Amino acid sequence: MLNLVVYVVAALAVGYVVSQWLFKKDTEIEDRRRGAARLAGVLSSLGLKKTPEFLIDYSVGDYSGMGKKVKQLAELFLAGSDAVVAEFGQVFDGVLTAKLKTEAGRAFVAAKLSDAARASDPSVVKDAPAPAAVVK
DSSP states (O other): OHHHHHHHHHHHHHHHHHHHHHHHHHHHHHHHHHHHHHHHHHHHHTTOOHHHHHHHHHHTTOHHHHHHHHHHHHHHHHHOSHHHHHHHHHHHHHHHHHHHTSHHHHHHHHHHHHHHOOTTSGGGOSSOOOOOOOOO
16 A cells, blocks of 8 residues: 555656646747747848748747748749849848938948948049039
8 A cells, every 4th residue: 555655656746747847848839939929020020021921830830831931932932033132122121221210220321331432422522513503
């Protein structure tokens, strides 16, 4: 009888430890999925479309949807570069818009423009002649 009590207590202890470990693993998975959903939102706000869709499928556990998205992405790359270039154009516009909303971002863009300017660019001519007077 004592052996049976020891076995039951041992089984309960092992069950408790295993359940705690499983809950910890479940929380880790949930945290990864929450992170994927947040990242999908940020990438969408910057203009990306395909990657956020993939991340949303991951965040809800839609592995078959993820597989379809990978297949669609491969087909997109194999079909030509126009769709990829268009999506990255949208991303560029989104990132530029985000940069221009902050003072530091505007300074960064201005510095890049200054670095890229050539002496022959009209925007960098410092000693331009005054415009001729308009005769009425």
